Amino acid sequence: MNPLYASMPTTIFEEMSLLARATGAINLGQGFPDGSGPADLLQAAADAVLTGSNQYPPSMGLPQLRHAVARHYQAHQNLDVEADDVLITSGATEAIAAALLAVISPGDEVILFEPTYDAYLPLVLRAGGAPKFVTLRPPDWRLSLEDVEAAIGPKTRAIVFNTPMNPTARAFDRTEMAALAALCVAHDLVAICDEVWEHVLFDARRHLPLFAFEGMAERTLKIGSAGKIFALTGWKVGFVLARPHLLGPLARAHQFLTFSTPPNLQAAVALGLGKSAAAFDAMRADLQRSRDRLAGALAAGGFSVLPSQGTYFLCVDLAASGVPGADREVCLRWVREAGVAAIPLSAFYASGHRPGDVVRLCFAKADAVLDEAAERLIQWRKAV
Numbered sequence: 001m002n003p004l005y006a007s008m009p010t011t012i013f014e015e016m017s018l019l020a021r022a023t024g025a026i027n028l029g030q031g032f033p034d035g036s037g038p039a040d041l042l043q044a045a046a047d048a049v050l051t052g053s054n055q056y057p058p059s060m061g062l063p064q065l066r067h068a069v070a071r072h073y074q075a076h077q078n079l080d081v082e083a084d085d086v087l088i089t090s091g092a093t094e095a096i097a098a099a100l101l102a103v104i105s106p107g108d109e110v111i112l113f114e115p116t117y118d119a120y121l122p123l124v125l126r127a128g129g130a131p132k133f134v135t136l137r138p139p140d141w142r143l144s145l146e147d148v149e150a151a152i153g154p155k156t157r158a159i160v161f162n163t164p165m166n167p168t169a170r171a172f173d174r175t176e177m178a179a180l181a182a183l184c185v186a187h188d189l190v191a192i193c194d195e196v197w198e199h200v201l202f203d204a205r206r207h208l209p210l211f212a213f214e215g216m217a218e219r220t221l222k223i224g225s226a227g228k229i230f231a232l233t234g235w236k237v238g239f240v241l242a243r244p245h246l247l248g249p250l251a252r253a254h255q256f257l258t259f260s261t262p263p264n265l266q267a268a269v270a271l272g273l274g275k276s277a278a279a280f281d282a283m284r285a286d287l288q289r290s291r292d293r294l295a296g297a298l299a300a301g302g303f304s305v306l307p308s309q310g311t312y313f314l315c316v317d318l319a320a321s322g323v324p325g326a327d328r329e330v331c332l333r334w335v336r337e338a339g340v341a342a343i344p345l346s347a348f349y350a351s352g353h354r355p356g357d358v359v360r361l362c363f364a365k366a367d368a369v370l371d372e373a374a375e376r377l378i379q380w381r382k383a384v
C-alpha cells in the first residue's frame, strides 16, 4: 500500500456526515444544499436517460455541453473561449487531479494557500509535487503577495488557487489577483484555478477569473462545476477551460482516470448553463438570504461570525465567541451534545501555522433548519 493513503484518515466531510447520520444531528458540515435541485434540470436528465444514449460519450465531453460551457463563460465572464478550450470531467475533484497529474513532474514545487481545501495536498503529493504553503489569516484572509513571492523558488511550477475560497468564504479582490497574476507571469507558473463557487457570490460581487488577467489565458487551467452552480452536488459534472497546449495533456490524464462522464447529466447541464442571468441572480439572492439568516441568529446569540463573501459557508471564530477548546474537539462535542455538525478548519492546515480555532457552517438549508441549528448552538454555548 502507498503509505500516503494507508495512513490517511477519512475526509472530514465524510467523518462529520457519518457522525451526523449516526446521531441524528443537523448537518451543517459537508457542503450540500438540502433541496432536490431545479425541477427542469432533473426532468431533462430523466428524459435523457430514457430517450438519449447511455453509452460512452466522447472523452472530451458531449459537444453540446462543451459549446454550452464556452458560451456560458463568454456571456457571464466575458472570456474569449470556444468549445475546443473545454473538457468535461466527473466533477471538479477529478479535474484538479487530472490537472496536477498533467502539470507536475516529480520534484516540482506547488504553491497552496492555507486553509487548503482537503483534496489538494494529497493529490499534489501523489503527483510527485512538493507543497509550499502560503497561510492566510482570519478575519480578512487577505493574500500577502510578499508571502507568495517568498514561497516561489526555481523549482516552483504551479499554484492551486481557489476563489471564492472554501473554507474561508473569501472572494479575492482585483488588486490581490492582479498581483498574483503578475507573479505567475514573472515566474512562468501554471495556475490551476478551482472556481467551483464562481456563481455563489454575495452583496453584488462579480466573479473575477484569474484566466482574464493579463498574460494568464496561456497559463491557466480554470475549473468549474455544475454541482455548485445548480445545487446538484451529487451529479459530479465538472469542466476545465484552458488553451489546447494545456488542455491536451490534462485530457490525456482524464482519459485514464474516468474517461468520460454520464451523458444524460451532461445533456441536462448543457440546458442549465443556457439559463438567463436572472436565474443565476435568483439563486444568489436566495443563498444570501440564508447566509444572513444564519449569521444574524448566531451573532445575536453571542457568536463571532466572520464575513462570508461567497460559497455555501460562513465561519465562526471560537475564541472570539467565548467558546474554549480546539476546533475539532468543539465540533465533536457539537455533533453529540448540541446536535449540529460543523467542519473544523484545522482539517485544512498542514504547515503548522494555524491561526486560531475556527469552524465552518453550511447555510444552504431551509430556514427552519438554520433557525433550529442556531438555537441549538446558542443554548449549548450558554450551558458551557
Ligand code: GLN
Pocket (backbone or CB within 6 Å): 011, 013, 014, 029, 030, 031, 032, 166
Ligand atoms: N466541497 C464539499 C465541502 O466543502 C465537500 C465535498 C466532499 O465531501 N468531497 O463541504
